[in-house]
Amino acid sequence: MTVTIRLARPADAQALPEIERAAAGIARYLNKPVRRADLQRVICGMLTSAPAEQDPGTPPTAAAATGVLPGSVLLVEDNPINQDVATAMLAALGLHSTLAVNGQQALDLVRERDFDLVLMDCQMPVMDGFEATAAIRTLPEGRGQRLPIIALTANAMPGDVQKCLGAGMNEFLAKPFTLAQLQGLLARWLPHTSTAPTREVTLRRTDASSETMPPDSEAINMRQLETLREIGSRTGKDLVTGLLHRFLEAADGRMSEIETAISERDGQRLGRAAHALKSSTANLGAEALSGCYRQLEHLGREGRIEEAGALLANLRREHERAVSRIHQILQEAA
Secondary structure (H helix, E strand, C coil), rough: CCCCCEEEEEHHHHHHHHHHHHHHHHHHHHHEECCCCHHHHHHHHHCCCCCCCCCCCCCCCHHHHCCCCEEEEEEECCCCCHHHHHHHHHHHHHHEEEEEHHHHHEEEEHHHHHHHHHHECCCCCCCCHHHHHHHHHCCHHCCCCCCCCCEEEEECCCCHHHHHHHCCCEEECCCCCHHHHHHHHHHHHHHCCCCCCCCCCCCCCCCCHHHHCCCCCCCCHHHHHHHHHHHCCCCCCCCCHHHHHHHHHHHHHHHHHCCCCCCCCCHHHHHHHHHHHHHHHHCCCHHHHHHHHHHHHHHHCCHHHHHHHHHHHHHHHHHHHHHHHHHHHHHHCC
8 A cells, every 4th residue: 555645835735725635635734844743753653543444335354244154263452451342343253263362372372273363462471473483384394384363462563463463474463453454354354354455564553541531530431331331242251350350459559669660769660560550441431541551661672761650650649540440330230
């Protein structure tokens, strides 16, 4: 796909209506003189935007029409909440799934069993998704060469595309993702749904928590919980209650790990802990809390511990708000 970005004087850009820009094949425009930050923002926005909608004249696949997909999927994910959400989505789509909690388990399973597709988390203990994918591609007798491997990560940055390609991954889906996004991706790669494309990586950003949430935002986005409740109902399970209880069971431990990492000035530990939490809290609709974890991950990986420490009060506040609201939701449902 070729994307055209027009560089124009402010008056020219404003004079050209959006419909005419689209007709001319111009996806975005930048006013001259171009600032580096603006250029980076526009390019990243194009790379992380969803692909264009299907041509109306193109008939959907049978799988897309019915919402049921055939096949066996290996889900490689170490976060318990993300495991539950992804497993429920796969079940709602009619797929059989097997869980691996790290890359080494995934490699062992692919060596022993046949799968139609792998959903591979990128950052995991023991062996990460990049190492596991590279190892799968080199399995004897070409066992892993044609297996579609889809990267799942909360780091939806353009630089990750090349890293995924280099490891041998086929496509890229940012967490948290919706059921429709997962269904569309799987329909392109699973057998008997559509013709799988040649190896490529598509970058999508779906994480609303990447933006700063207003201070008076809901502690839990109830629309997200309703979405999860609908997914669970397709398989006859109470997905939401289980997820909320799982969150509460580990809540104190999560805060303790973040606080310890900051007090010990361990940026790498802080980055890993915050990374593990930002997508799982977003999956539960705790968007403001997820935004705090996203900021802390960034600061931890850059070693900016003093700034991370300054965010602790806000993190505690959002954590307490989320915990209190979850208790309330569970009491109302009892």
